[in-house]
Amino acid sequence: AQTVTQSQPEMSVQEAETVTLSCTYDTSESDYYLFWYKQPPSRQMILVIRQEAYKQQNATENRFSVNFQKAAKSFSLKISDSQLGDAAMYFCASSELSGGSNYKLTFGKGTLLTVNP
């Protein structure tokens, strides 16, 4: 069974600075996807970034980038030039096949990010 571990329950960063959120995962599959989702106080969960396990190049979306270390099963999220609107709960997630063609999306416990002005 896949597991996702986020070891930082809370993090804080000064506005305009850079912060890295950690995530490790465990899976027996060779092909899978990894995701970072953001849940602001409005509760609306939105996708931040995704990474395919077969791709060695780290995914980037504007100020958000990942450091994907497949051998170490590590998938950290870096937020550059942090903004007040980045304050949210961040969830790391992995997706893998769960019998046949069905798949499961498993989440970590989340990291609450505070951005200080």
Added chain:
Amino acid sequence: DVKVTQSSRYLVKRTGEKVFLECVQDMDHENMFWYRQDPGLGLRLIYFSYDVKMKEKGDIPEGYSVSREKKERFSLILESASTNQTSMYLCASSSGGFNTEAFFGQGTRLTVV
């Protein structure tokens, strides 16, 4: 834009009541999911469905059942609500395979008293 709508944002029910949480998506997605979110525990998968009338247990299915009679609608049922089912419930949907983005509803905060 994809829209996933959960029928209630806040709900208060009594112990022993049968509770229905409804979720509707408008993008013809095959896959739908129910999660519960608790502080310090993250999102835990209760049930998911990959087709009409098809369902699979997630990690914490005990005390819950689901129904998917139509593709756009996925219902979570608490047969006899208990106080330990007080939680935030999130519905999500996605198309295609495991590489696709999941879209979430705004959640239902259920309190069982």
